[in-house]
Amino acid sequence: MSYLIDMHNHTISSGHAYSTIQEIAKVASDKGLKYVGITDHGPSLQGAANIWHIGNLRVVPETIYGVNILKGVEANILNEFGDIDVPEKFLEHLDIVLAGLHEGPSEIMDVYRNTQAVLNVMENKYVDIIVHLGNPRFPIHYEEIVLKAKETNKLIEINNSSLHTSRSGSKDNCLEIALICKKYNVPMIFSSDSHISFDVGRFDEIFKLLEGANIPEELIINSTVERFENYMKAKGKHRFVQ
Template sequence: MNLLLDTHTHTVASGHAYSTIIENAKEASKKGLKLFCMTDHGPKMPGGPHIFHFGNLKVLPSEVDGVEILKGVEANILDRDGNLDMPEEILKKLDVVIASLHDVCFPYRDVESNTEAMINAIKNPYVDIVGHPGNPLFDIDVDKVLDAAKEYNTCIEINNSSFVASRVGSYENCLLIAKKAAKMNVKICVGSDAHIAFDVGRFDKALEVIEKAHLDEEFIMNTDVDKFKDYLRSKGKLLNR
């Protein structure tokens, strides 16, 4: 399976990432990607960017080194109500929004709380992708989360970094999520979650999960730029592009 775009990448603005947007674009071009999403952490992440970072994304070009760039955020889910660390007036201007649970921003640990928080974030009309839902720090009711993702037309992420650089112990959780998503025809986005340019477009372990889960290419948004952009348009994004 050939993946042509990366839906989850970070720049130095995230505070604990090490490459610029230009360096990421050059690496994406080198690897033959047609598009990637710039999704720096939301402002509640320690060391993360100020809200002005997201308000000023309009100054970025839409293409660098022949690779299209979508401007977004990996927003932090803050509570059981699914509130994010980004105001609505910023969210509605972004091309793509990932919502994720991070232990430094979300204090709960029981299955009910984690599941409720994730589902409420999924219900947010500005959220397009649920980030790394297989994180073993946050046990969830997989069936309930996938039911919500399908109902609200929200993608579930397979996060390559979870298998190689962070969130140790994610593999079996992610494989289970992928297998259930395959049966339910839930939309999938594959993200490198790159925190350095060399990892942009790195999908090796994610592809292994995709193969084992027998996910249908039709429901993987990374195989075609137009398919991904049409998905975002169905969520009310990119309407002027």
Template sequence: MVIKLELKADLHIHSVASGHAYSTIGEIAAAAKERGLQMVAITDHGPAMPGAPHHYHFGNLRVLPAEIGGVMVLKGVEANIINDKGDLDLDKYYLERLDIVLAGFHTGCFKSSDMEDCTRAMLNLMENPIVDIIVHPGNPEFPLNYEAVVSKAAEKGIPLEINNSSFCGSRRGSYDNCSSIARMIAAYGGPVVIGSDAHFAADVGMFDLAVETVIAAGISEEQVLNTSVEKVVTYLRRKKTNKGDAIE
């Protein structure tokens, strides 16, 4: 039997505001519509990343419309883990006002490559109720005890991302790690998000290699959050208890 995953939302996209991405939000929405997506999340890098926008950028995302060209637009951030306490580089004041908060490790933002330090940071991060999705956990630059991370994510219902960009040149050496993580997610039954991590509009909705990995691992369609807008909205509404603004 051929298993197919039809994804309706791309929840990890960067605009020109990230400093090393090359498309506007309008261009991103247009590309999403062309690919048949119903939702995008604009998740520019947090301010610890070189070239990333100032805190005020995230505070002013409220001026964006909730929909552009028939595509629902979530206002978010890809925040950086900055220490082994799992702290992030954007204040709670801003984080709790966003629709969606992604978090992960990035070069220059987290100073250790020791597995114990990285795992401690990730497990502590999961205690923060503001974090919605953990991105590209398979990055070999930041080694993790994958079973500890996947089991806790499943217990807490926090989606781990299988990142398509990790198979296309970003974070070289991620493939085996991502495949192992995907198999563990299947075994533990936790939620997963498939993200493009697009830095250019033409890559919005590009999920092919990540989808292959998820299917090969035996992850069920029910575990994949972004197979419907309704699933995404329901999840984020449930999480918004500790945030300021509801997603309408």
């Protein structure tokens, strides 16, 4: 199966990634992708660009090398109240908004407070995707999160990078999350979390992890372009309802 949409990609502006938007778009085009999200880290993560970088994404073309470029951010969840480091006046102009717990910006909390942080961020109408929930450094109650995602129409990310280069110890957690999503019929999205252009659209470790899990294709929002576009339209994202 060919997945032509990858909503989680980092450029040199994240401070610990190694490609430009143009380089990401070129590799995406070469691989036949239709949509990529440019989702650099929010400003509270060490090395990330300041908030005006996010605000100025409007200068980026909507299409590069035939690939639709969605302008976004990976915001940092700061505390148990679900506060993030990107103000609404910036979020409302973005095409896609990711949010997650990260070492550094996020408070070090117990499983209850981590869970509350994610539950509360899902109340933010601008947030679309909750990222790398399998990270063992931030234990959470997965079933509560999945049910809240269903209630608030948020997407649960299954993150390829968590399975081979980042967040060691995530594999079993990611499988558990996917199976809970399957149990409750909650949509997911596969993401590369690329930090270099060559990894854009890379989902190989996810496919290995979920082999035999019998996850229904209709639960994977980016398994078809039509499914992804319909989801974005239903959310009222301005890029898709004009």
